[in-house]
Amino acid sequence: MSTREWVFRHPRYVRYMVREFSCLFIAGWTVLMVWGLKQLAEGPAAWAAFLELLRTPASIVFQLATLAFAAYHSITWFNLTPKALPLQVGESFVPGWVVAGAHFAGWAIVSALVLALAL
Amino acid sequence: METISADVAIVGAGGAGLRAALALADAAPKLRIALISKVYPMRSHTCAAEGGAAGVIKPDDSLAQHFEDTVGGGDWLSDQDAVEYFIHEAPKELLQLEHWGCPWSREPDGSVAVRPFGGMKLMRTWFAADKSGFHILHTLFQTSLKYASIRRFDEYYATDLLVEDGRCRGLTAIEMRSGQMRHFDAGAVILAGGGAGRMFAFTTNGAIKTGDAMALAYRAGVPLKDMEFVQYHPTGLPSTGTLLTEACRGEGGVLLNRHGRRFLQDYGMGPETPLGHPVLKTMELGPRDRVSQAFWHEQRKGNAVSTRWGDAMLLDMRHLGEKKIDERLPLVRDMSISYMGVDPVKDPVPVRPVVHYMMGGIHTDIKAATPLAGLFAAGECACVSINGANRLGSNSLTELLVFGRRAALSSLEYLESQGAHRGAAEGAAEKALGRIRELLQRAGGGESVAGLRKEMMHAMEQHAGIYRSGEGLAAACAKLAELRRRYRNLELHDRTNVYNTDLLQALELGSMLDCAEAVVQSAAARKESRGAHQRLDFPERDDRNYLRHSLAYYRGAEAPGIDYRDVVITKSKPGVRDYSGEHARAHA
Amino acid sequence: MIQLEVLRYNPETDQEPRFQRYEVPFRDDWVVLDALNHVKEEIDPTLSYRWSCHMAVCGSCGMMINAEPKLACKTFVRDYSGVIRVEPLRHFPVERDLITVIDDFVAKLARVKPWLMPKEAPANGEYRQTPAQLKRYKQFTLCINCMLCYAACPEYGLIPGYLGPAAITLAHRWNRDSRDGGREARQEEIAAKEGAWECSFVGACSEVCPEHVDPAAAIQQVKIENTVDWYKDHLMPWLKK
Numbered sequence: 045m046s047t048r049e050w051v052f053r054h055p056r057y058v059r060y061m062v063r064e065f066s067c068l069f070i071a072g073w074t075v076l077m078v079w080g081l082k083q084l085a086e087g088p089a090a091w092a093a094f095l096e097l098l099r100t101p102a103s104i105v106f107q108l109a110t111l112a113f114a115a116y117h118s119i120t121w122f123n124l125t126p127k128a129l130p131l132q133v134g135e136s137f138v139p140g141w142v143v144a145g146a147h148f149a150g151w152a153i154v155s156a157l158v159l160a161l162a163l
Numbered sequence: 164m165e166t167i168s169a170d171v172a173i174v175g176a177g178g179a180g181l182r183a184a185l186a187l188a189d190a191a192p193k194l195r196i197a198l199i200s201k202v203y204p205m206r207s208h209t210c211a212a213e214g215g216a217a218g219v220i221k222p223d224d225s226l227a228q229h230f231e232d233t234v235g236g237g238d239w240l241s242d243q244d245a246v247e248y249f250i251h252e253a254p255k256e257l258l259q260l261e262h263w264g265c266p267w268s269r270e271p272d273g274s275v276a277v278r279p280f281g282g283m284k285l286m287r288t289w290f291a292a293d294k295s296g297f298h299i300l301h302t303l304f305q306t307s308l309k310y311a312s313i314r315r316f317d318e319y320y321a322t323d324l325l326v327e328d329g330r331c332r333g334l335t336a337i338e339m340r341s342g343q344m345r346h347f348d349a350g351a352v353i354l355a356g357g358g359a360g361r362m363f364a365f366t367t368n369g370a371i372k373t374g375d376a377m378a379l380a381y382r383a384g385v386p387l388k389d390m391e392f393v394q395y396h397p398t399g400l401p402s403t404g405t406l407l408t409e410a411c412r413g414e415g416g417v418l419l420n421r422h423g424r425r426f427l428q429d430y431g432m433g434p435e436t437p438l439g440h441p442v443l444k445t446m447e448l449g450p451r452d453r454v455s456q457a458f459w460h461e462q463r464k465g466n467a468v469s470t471r472w473g474d475a476m477l478l479d480m481r482h483l484g485e486k487k488i489d490e491r492l493p494l495v496r497d498m499s500i501s502y503m504g505v506d507p508v509k510d511p512v513p514v515r516p517v518v519h520y521m522m523g524g525i526h527t528d529i530k531a532a533t534p535l536a537g538l539f540a541a542g543e544c545a546c547v548s549i550n551g552a553n554r555l556g557s558n559s560l561t562e563l564l565v566f567g568r569r570a571a572l573s574s575l576e577y578l579e580s581q582g583a584h585r586g587a588a589e590g591a592a593e594k595a596l597g598r599i600r601e602l603l604q605r606a607g608g609g610e611s612v613a614g615l616r617k618e619m620m621h622a623m624e625q626h627a628g629i630y631r632s633g634e635g636l637a638a639a640c641a642k643l644a645e646l647r648r649r650y651r652n653l654e655l656h657d658r659t660n661v662y663n664t665d666l667l668q669a670l671e672l673g674s675m676l677d678c679a680e681a682v683v684q685s686a687a688a689r690k691e692s693r694g695a696h697q698r699l700d701f702p703e704r705d706d707r708n709y710l711r712h713s714l715a716y717y718r719g720a721e722a723p724g725i726d727y728r729d730v731v732i733t734k735s736k737p738g739v740r741d742y743s744g745e746h747a748r749a750h751a
Numbered sequence: 752m753i754q755l756e757v758l759r760y761n762p763e764t765d766q767e768p769r770f771q772r773y774e775v776p777f778r779d780d781w782v783v784l785d786a787l788n789h790v791k792e793e794i795d796p797t798l799s800y801r802w803s804c805h806m807a808v809c810g811s812c813g814m815m816i817n818a819e820p821k822l823a824c825k826t827f828v829r830d831y832s833g834v835i836r837v838e839p840l841r842h843f844p845v846e847r848d849l850i851t852v853i854d855d856f857v858a859k860l861a862r863v864k865p866w867l868m869p870k871e872a873p874a875n876g877e878y879r880q881t882p883a884q885l886k887r888y889k890q891f892t893l894c895i896n897c898m899l900c901y902a903a904c905p906e907y908g909l910i911p912g913y914l915g916p917a918a919i920t921l922a923h924r925w926n927r928d929s930r931d932g933g934r935e936a937r938q939e940e941i942a943a944k945e946g947a948w949e950c951s952f953v954g955a956c957s958e959v960c961p962e963h964v965d966p967a968a969a970i971q972q973v974k975i976e977n978t979v980d981w982y983k984d985h986l987m988p989w990l991k992k
Contacts, residue, residue, distance in 0.1 A: 211804045370802055613793070617792075661761060
């Protein structure tokens, strides 16, 4: 059975493949960051060249796409966490939105910290 | 023809068949067990049973009370020695299921919970939400996977029992996948193939309940006992006929006519009990025959609710609350919404009596043995009889376990007494094959499976319903005789081999026609009203002439011969079945 | 009137599957199964399919209805417009018409050792199990073995050796039962490469499950349990008895 055969059978499979596809962009962005570190180690000229690279239209498109994919991956991932982490209290389970919500909250806090450090 | 050898062959892999297989595998690990079923075990109709299984475990309950409830509920047609055995074994069997991992619902302290059920004086119905049969079946099936000695033959349709020298020596069965006939050479055979509710137009029963096991024994000379006693479950969905468990009423649901009146109080089951606080063995917790009969009368009086699917009454569960319904009756809620478009949390659900269970079946003794040496039977296809003229809800699931095991032990005892098993009966096997070949090749008859089946179902629904009459039954007898004759002109459209459901349905129809004729002939001969068999022309119970079981004997193309057999009475003399509130106050 | 387009295949007479169209009356309370029964009774008695309970508890009537895995007894014709396409359940070999060969599935159920392996012998009477303990695994007991999840799972479609949602969920049901001590015994099967780790959390199984068993949840829980076990075994071997 080829991928083309099943991916387009139903929107749920397309959404799944988009989620999985995000890893390509995230991997690419990681390579970009490693490259940036290398350029930083090679001195101010190399670093400036790297920053130039980041400002090119193609690069900006790539970074935006990566942000979108990463966000999509994180959102879908956090929404699925209640399935993997059922928290039972007596005879009921902690509602899914609480578990997912806690992850989103954690994400928000960490992001805020990172932004504070960067700015 | 390929021959498969086994020590014991079991036909039917529902609750009774699986329990028998487990009992054999436990007691005799080297025994070769063939478990043969026309469906995969998890499809057996045990899965549709909802309410629960009865067994005495609570300290305020007593075996004597379970005995009394069952014998009275059966309108004294139950064999009391069999009931005695049954109630004693019941708690042990239900406990064994728990030890095998059945997810019984629980009390807060972790002990097994019980719920109220119709006709029972005290709570003794063990339950697993409202999917008790489903959980029992899956527990048994999954446990059976432990035993290599249980060799399963899934999707094999049993066609004939092989009898030689007055002993049952096995059976023939069609391997449905290939259409090939197989000869099962066995030392003993246990029949556990279920009931035959599909002979009626409107039933809770699934497609597979076509009386094949009953017909197998019947044609081999074993009488069918008490066939006229067909149970109508009061609360089936008018649209599909599928079941809403008696537990709806056990948990406090009430039945209303179109005026909003809890009409059961007008039929000897009053006085009206407080809403949401059912009193056992009265009002909505009366026995099934009485409740269904009350509806029939209400219908005649014009008090029934009119729905697009016919007359109905209302099952009101609103006062139970959403939490209780979701906890204890989730399947009921799902089914009401899906198939009726009614949410029981918000509205009363239309329901009506539906054919549900056959008290009658293959005549066995108290040890599950039929009169044919080497042949045993258990479950709904058998009639011991513990259910008599009317079965109490939740006795049947327990019956599967108690008599499934009993049949297994009896078959083992039989094998031991027989010594070395002498196989063969090839001649009989070839004859069975010839019968199928003839049906497959027959041309020019003009009758169809669907056509004959529809006429049978209509006749049964019209003349063998909740209330019967001499004329109606005579008409039914004539009709069934005619249909059995016309069956010989049945012509198949599908003559191929692989999974030929035209052929299989034709064979199932043959089983149903034979069983249906036994039902109506036995009903015509029983000139009294008792339990689920009610006659407008003989409205009273007649213990002098009819405190006896009917026995229908197969006579080939002729109508069955009807004979009688005394009921075993030990402790409980026939009395009045009192489901009014009086008894509750008297025994309080 | 509505149109059903049904896959037909008889290995004895057909080289390959073909479609046959049937016209049946429209009744707004009918499910697809009722329509199929009408076809078999009134139009074409040779059509073969499995069914029994008509109340979504026996699991017999799983099939592809407009390319989605569904129970024919719980799929209402009123929810469809145009031609309704009915095919046998995907990812299983076709035996005849709408009947598939389910040997693989049945074998996999048996492989996960789906029976109680008690931690200890019961004292007197029943094992004690509180309602909370029952709740812990109850959801996973509801599987009716209808195989819709196998039809929906692309992993199973690509890798036939994959244990599959229902089988892994069944193992998990027993693992979570407070009376059971058989997790180690089941580990070999469900921790294997073709066990839970083959799952990439597509989640289609849970979406199509008619009983809301949520097999996807069960499988992820198995993965977590297996991972924790692995770390315990390797980093804290003294915990092992």
